[in-house]
Amino acid sequence: MSHDHDDRPRLTPAQAEAALNPPAGRNGGDLVVETLQGLGATTVFGLPGQHALGMFDALRRSSLAYIGLRVENNAGFAADAYGRITGEVAPLLLSTGPGALTSLAALQEAAAASAPVLAISSQIPTAGLGGGRHGYLHELRDQKASFRDIVKSVHTVRTASQVPSAIAAAWESALTAPHGPVWVEIPQDVLLAETVLPVVSALDATPRELYPRPELTVAAAHLLSNAGRPAIIAGGGVVRSDATGKLLALAEKINAPVVTTFGGKGAFPWEHPLSLRSWLEDRHTTDFLESADVLLVVGSGLGELSSNYHTFAPRGRVIQIEADAGKLESNHPALGIHSDAREALDDLLDAVEAREDATAPERVATVLGAVRDRIAAQDLTLEQQVLASVREALPDTSPSFWDMTILAYWAWSAFDARHPNTMHSAQGAGGLGYGFPAAIGAAAADRTKPVLAVSGDGGAMYSIAELATARQYDLPVTWLIVDDGGYGILREYMTGAFGEATATELARPDFVALAESFGVPAVLTTPESLAADLGKALASPGPSVVVLPALLRMFEPTHL
Numbered sequence: 001m002s003h004d005h006d007d008r009p010r011l012t013p014a015q016a017e018a019a020l021n022p023p024a025g026r027n028g029g030d031l032v033v034e035t036l037q038g039l040g041a042t043t044v045f046g047l048p049g050q051h052a053l054g055m056f057d058a059l060r061r062s063s064l065a066y067i068g069l070r071v072e073n074n075a076g077f078a079a080d081a082y083g084r085i086t087g088e089v090a091p092l093l094l095s096t097g098p099g100a101l102t103s104l105a106a107l108q109e110a111a112a113a114s115a116p117v118l119a120i121s122s123q124i125p126t127a128g129l130g131g132g133r134h135g136y137l138h139e140l141r142d143q144k145a146s147f148r149d150i151v152k153s154v155h156t157v158r159t160a161s162q163v164p165s166a167i168a169a170a171w172e173s174a175l176t177a178p179h180g181p182v183w184v185e186i187p188q189d190v191l192l193a194e195t196v197l198p199v200v201s202a203l204d205a206t207p208r209e210l211y212p213r214p215e216l217t218v219a220a221a222h223l224l225s226n227a228g229r230p231a232i233i234a235g236g237g238v239v240r241s242d243a244t245g246k247l248l249a250l251a252e253k254i255n256a257p258v259v260t261t262f263g264g265k266g267a268f269p270w271e272h273p274l275s276l277r278s279w280l281e282d283r284h285t286t287d288f289l290e291s292a293d294v295l296l297v298v299g300s301g302l303g304e305l306s307s308n309y310h311t312f313a314p315r316g317r318v319i320q321i322e323a324d325a326g327k328l329e330s331n332h333p334a335l336g337i338h339s340d341a342r343e344a345l346d347d348l349l350d351a352v353e354a355r356e357d358a359t360a361p362e363r364v365a366t367v368l369g370a371v372r373d374r375i376a377a378q379d380l381t382l383e384q385q386v387l388a389s390v391r392e393a394l395p396d397t398s399p400s401f402w403d404m405t406i407l408a409y410w411a412w413s414a415f416d417a418r419h420p421n422t423m424h425s426a427q428g429a430g431g432l433g434y435g436f437p438a439a440i441g442a443a444a445a446d447r448t449k450p451v452l453a454v455s456g457d458g459g460a461m462y463s464i465a466e467l468a469t470a471r472q473y474d475l476p477v478t479w480l481i482v483d484d485g486g487y488g489i490l491r492e493y494m495t496g497a498f499g500e501a502t503a504t505e506l507a508r509p510d511f512v513a514l515a516e517s518f519g520v521p522a523v524l525t526t527p528e529s530l531a532a533d534l535g536k537a538l539a540s541p542g543p544s545v546v547v548l549p550a551l552l553r554m555f556e557p558t559h560l
Contacts, residue, residue, distance in 0.1 A: 045092050047095070050095065069469050077434050077437040080109055092120065113236065113263065114237070120185075144183065151180065224355075232251055234299065235297070242420075250345055254355040260277070262305055275364065295319070407552060413555075460481045478546065481511050484549075492553070523537065
């Protein structure tokens with residue numbers, strides 16, 4: 001069988017000469033950074049360790065920008081945010097054993113949120129591999145086994161010539177829908193050994209496109225065109241695939257109300273007459289979605305938070321468009337379409353017939369009014385005031401990153417993310433400590449606009465060391481810390497379940513003085529002065545901290 005090589009890149013005589021006579025002094029680490037550069041990487045995140053020093057030394061000979069964080073988990077969160085904001089692969093350079101394992105929680109969040117993170121870890125020397133107990137520093141019986149359950153794909157390197165292919169394969173995997181974190185590991189001796197391999201060039205790691213099957217598009221279009229009360233749930237897949245314009249056009253063509261999941265914030269205009277916003281934890285919204293005779297779910301698996309804690313029971317036909325095959329029909333029977341959201345919406349938009357429905361905006365307004373009345377009856381003025389102040393202070397195009405904290409839980413439902421891909425939280429895996437290091441990653445991706453991080457005092461202590469990182473790289477990150485003296489949401493959960501809370505109260509530092517000790521300007525604010533203080537901090541160059549002492553409460557759940 002012959003192959004046509006005519007479309008392959010040709011080397012010039014000078015390039016051929018360079019390939020035959022590569023520069024001296026290169027090692028396996030150089031192959032790593034040359035491969036990353038060849039694939040288009042510009043920024044890498046990480047934290048050095050003894051086995052990984054060959055890789056970090058090679059950064060010195062490259063054009064890659066390096067952002068070094070103080071804890072590997074935080075480096076993972078920063079890479080996650082970089083991947084979300086840019087849609088590009090975020091390389092994360094780690095050491096062996098404890099250094100690698102410390103990134104696990106961040107990689108779980110990247111997996112849950114479909115963030116394209118390429119983790120490249122060192123490994124003990126080749127002689128120690130194979131599960132024998134040789135007593136090498138950082139030795140694990142099978143390091144990659146700890147990651148296999150979390151990342152999309154695992155790629156092992158055992159010789160220098162395997163480095164470019166392994167990293168390119170991992171890169172392609174990370175960017176193939178659904179995006180996700182991937183793992184490459186390279187032994188210390190491979191990274192350190194001098195290499196006479198040519199400088200890496202002409203790499204191709206183009207991700208595979210994921211198109212819907214045409215017969216499924218026809219069936220879905222028929223259902224939607226003939227629906228009496230269609231509705232749409234738009235998830236994070238809509239935002240990640242840059243399909244918000246397609247979604248808007250489809251919703252308007254068939255007059256279908258749209259609710260966005262917490263991971264899909266910004267997928268649909270908040271003030272649009274067809275916008276049900278994001279009130280998924282509200283029974284009025286749940287009832288409305290259950291009453292739809294055809295429900296289109298795009299880019300969501302309808303997990304716990306998107307289904308009002310699995311109380312949602314649709315009565316009509318469900319059409320589910322999802323890039324992750326494992327999520328198709330995982331919670332509800334559906335016409336399952338395995339596809340990237342953008343490709344599927346594009347085809348659907350062509351195939352559906354326009355559907356008139358003058359009552360749709362009125363039905364949407366009725367639901368939103370009922371939600372508003374429910375919240376208004378609970379004496380939650382402070383919480384709504386604080387959230388409104390954040391929205392007032394934050395520029396419309398600035399990204400925000402929310403830790404697992406009461407104000408974030410409010411924001412999931414009630415915050416108007418005015419542009420797609422601007423509001424992100426750790427709600428995929430639900431771990432603490434995401435907000436501030438993620439904001440650092442976003443600021444590294446784009447220094448032209450301020451980035452907001454929101455944490456509680458408990459979550460803030462997970463990433464307080466990264467104040468040093470924000471200062472070192474002079475990144476435009478403003479960190480709002482809502483200080484309620486403990487794990488506020490756990491305090492509420494325990495009090496509700498057991499009558500009193502245990503292990504939720506925290507001694508904490510003077511956050512203003514602590515930030516200032518890092519050289520980061522900080523201010524103590526009040527609910528009344530929050531909008532002004534936050535606006536001033538966001539408008540100032542470099543990092544800043546705003547501390548709000550406040551005891552916020554959640555709105556009553558409707559799923560119990």
